[in-house]
Amino acid sequence: MTQSVGAPVAGVGVGMGNAGSPKPDTKELILDAAERLFAEKSYASVSLRELTAAAGVNLAAVNYHFGSKDALLIAVFRRGAVALNKERARLLRDAEERAGGGTPPLREIVEALVVPSIRYSFTSTRLALYNQFVAFARGDGPPEAREMLDKDVGHLQRFVLPLARALPHLPQQELYWRLHFMMGVQHSLYTDMKRLETLSGGQCHLDNLDAVAARVVDFVIAGLEAPYRAPGG
């Protein structure tokens, strides 16, 4: 708010479209390091000195390019959420086109929702900070963080109607619950893999993407298709 000189703070750059990467951009170096460290440790426990050292940039670079540590966290989360939701939307659209205006098979809807995040859990730690971001947004975080979470729910909303059509035996309220459980299952892939590894004595890892995706989808579809029992019945 008391910025004196022309710092970008949250701008998109001066004009260069940033296509290709001719040299390691400081901004992205910071985002990458932050994504990794915030996920491995936690937002509050990673100092800007540790973070900038890991990124190989100067301490002041974070405040210069993002404005504050809080704004950096939001930027990290935004970058991940945008990429994830874009891929989910694309897969869902493809499935709907294949169905020719009709209702896509349940399996394809579920895959559109869970496969992108499974893919990310193989290639990056991007998603592991979701829970931390939730805590941050609901705690001392700025309102902008809360709005981002709401927007994320909005993208999820896109899946409600297709799911409802594919699961006509479920009242809408029950559908919301089961969609929520479904998200919980895929969360288990990047919040707790260490537990699965020790539980299984090292038998189970994130090794084969297709195999893991099939496991998740089979489990989730069975849960979604479970017969509905009216409460108190």
Place this chain on the structure above:
Amino acid sequence: MTQSVGAPVAGVGVGMGNAGSPKPDTKELILDAAERLFAEKSYASVSLRELTAAAGVNLAAVNYHFGSKDALLIAVFRRGAVALNKERARLLRDAEERAGGGTPPLREIVEALVVPSIRYSFTSTRLALYNQFVAFARGDGPPEAREMLDKDVGHLQRFVLPLARALPHLPQQELYWRLHFMMGVQHSLYTDMKRLETLSGGQCHLDNLDAVAARVVDFVIAGLEAPYRAPGG
């Protein structure tokens, strides 16, 4: 390590069994406040000044009674984990006795595992710090924290054999995965309820314990019983 006077640090008290609570014990006041604040915000973002103020005790009380802030977090997690695992073990034992040495019904095994944590998600925020504790233990946390997580997995191991007997169509590796997914579903009850509420437009809450438990158990049982497809088949 350089303790000069006789501070308890991690002792169980001088001899009074602490049965009943004649007056608010400082130690438990701290544990209660820490449990709530660590879960709502995060371990690293809650200062001891904020915490002790919320608990209504002196700043130095944490270091006097627990030794350090890290040791306090461990104590909080231990208290919750012990209570939870004790109740789970009791329910499983009851189910096994009802089965008279045979294999209890799948539903009762699942209920023994998930109902206690669902109950806690109604009455306290105790479990919401699980993910945070995992991050802490795997990050800068002391080895004692890691051992606690391993012990927690040990209690989970207790359920593997009964589940395997109730689900004879599953290879053991697949069983581990599905048990892991099952934990993910119940995690969704205390890490992300806000998302479910906004997603459903306020229709879904944690209102009725039995109804929620039934939903979770139905979903999970269907997932566990899903037919097994050999990978690549």
Place this chain on the structure above:
DNA sequence: GTTAAATTCAAACACTTGTTTAAGTCAATC
């Protein structure tokens, strides 16, 4: 009622935190 231990308290400690500043560097423009 005295003694001794356990606990509480306010104050200070050494240190780290996120942030800011002002001088410096570098590349491009005219």
Place this chain on the structure above:
DNA sequence: GATTGACTTAAACAAGTGTTTGAATTTAAC
């Protein structure tokens, strides 16, 4: 080649951190 603006740098800043101290107070035992 001077000028402008974007960016980097090292140093400093004020505020907050977990922890320690030593005296005051409470508690229990004899």
